Amino acid sequence: MRRDVFQAIADPTRRAIIALIAMQAMTPNALAEHFDTSRQAVSKHLRILTECQLVKQEQTGREIYYHFNPGQMKAVADFIEPFRQMWETKFDQLDKVLSTIKKKKR
Amino acid sequence: MRRDVFQAIADPTRRAIIALIAMQAMTPNALAEHFDTSRQAVSKHLRILTECQLVKQEQTGREIYYHFNPGQMKAVADFIEPFRQMWETKFDQLDKVLSTIKKKKR
DNA sequence: TATTTGTGAAACCAAATAGTTGCGAATATA
DNA sequence: TATATTCGCAACTATTTGGTTTCACAAATA
Numbered sequence: 001m002r003r004d005v006f007q008a009i010a011d012p013t014r015r016a017i018i019a020l021i022a023m024q025a026m027t028p029n030a031l032a033e034h035f036d037t038s039r040q041a042v043s044k045h046l047r048i049l050t051e052c053q054l055v056k057q058e059q060t061g062r063e064i065y066y067h068f069n070p071g072q073m074k075a076v077a078d079f080i081e082p083f084r085q086m087w088e089t090k091f092d093q094l095d096k097v098l099s100t101i102k103k104k105k106r
Numbered sequence: 107m108r109r110d111v112f113q114a115i116a117d118p119t120r121r122a123i124i125a126l127i128a129m130q131a132m133t134p135n136a137l138a139e140h141f142d143t144s145r146q147a148v149s150k151h152l153r154i155l156t157e158c159q160l161v162k163q164e165q166t167g168r169e170i171y172y173h174f175n176p177g178q179m180k181a182v183a184d185f186i187e188p189f190r191q192m193w194e195t196k197f198d199q200l201d202k203v204l205s206t207i208k209k210k211k212r
Numbered sequence: 213t214a215t216t217t218g219t220g221a222a223a224c225c226a227a228a229t230a231g232t233t234g235c236g237a238a239t240a241t242a
Numbered sequence: 243t244a245t246a247t248t249c250g251c252a253a254c255t256a257t258t259t260g261g262t263t264t265c266a267c268a269a270a271t272a
Contacts, residue, residue, distance in 0.1 A: 004118075006115055006118075006121070007116045009112055009116075009185070010113045010115075010116035012112075015185065022188070022189060022192070068189075068192070070189045070192035070193035071193050073186050073190075073192075073193055074193050076182065076186050077186055079121065080179050080182050080183055080186075083128060083174075083176045083179050084179075086128070086174070086176035086179075087176035087177050087180055
């Protein structure tokens with residue numbers, strides 16, 4: 001079973017879960033209220049997020065609060081960072097084109 | 107059919123393809139030589155990458171060179187950027203713990 | 213012209229995925 | 243104690259995914 005951060009954030013529901021608990025730790029039930037799906041489905045997503053350590057649990061009584069654990073996000077950052085300059089350069093080139101057009105209009 | 111950048115980079119082979127063609131544009135055959143898989147399988151990955159605009163084609167004769175198109179990567183960067191400070195803070199806290207341990211050893 | 217080369221696309225298959233339903237365990241509450 | 247709440251886990255299902263095999267088409271080459 002593949003369990004890496006890239007696969008974890010591939011699902012839009014899981015990205016939404018991350019965004020929610022990054023703001024505030026929540027229980028599965030509280031999370032499920034934000035989505036049009038069952039508590040069990042959210043629980044499954046939480047399990048996947050837990051397995052790749054994007055999320056950690058904190059049990060208080062019978063409730064389990066899920067916290068966001070940002071450390072693993074670094075793997076994603078490390079992957080895209082080498083390309084950052086490429087897309088920023090690209091925008092620079094677009095700016096050049098736009099300014100060229102502007103000049104021609106004069 | 108879901109075709110977003112997050113789903114595209116979820117597959118390790120596709121991430122490797124991106125890393126390769128980011129260095130230099132390549133044909134499907136040339137790409138396939140780098141992997142333990144068929145040219146057709148690579149072609150399918152390229153199709154997915156093309157559909158979410160992470161890659162663009164340039165036909166010269168009967169060969170098709172695939173170029174990396176970094177623009178869409180920004181979506182991924184935008185998603186993880188809000189968390190950057192969180193994991194960097196985390197590392198700071200780790201540093202604190204480590205330095206505390208160091209002090210105790212003295 | 214006939215053949216080889218480079219390619220995308222379709223058909224098919226096994227495995228993974230996201231979801232549901234139905235439990236049982238543990239904690240809280242009457 | 244009896245009941246309700248919160249939750250994880252297992253079984254099952256439909257869909258998606260990554261891969262192979264086969265094919266057709268266009269460009270290069272003999």
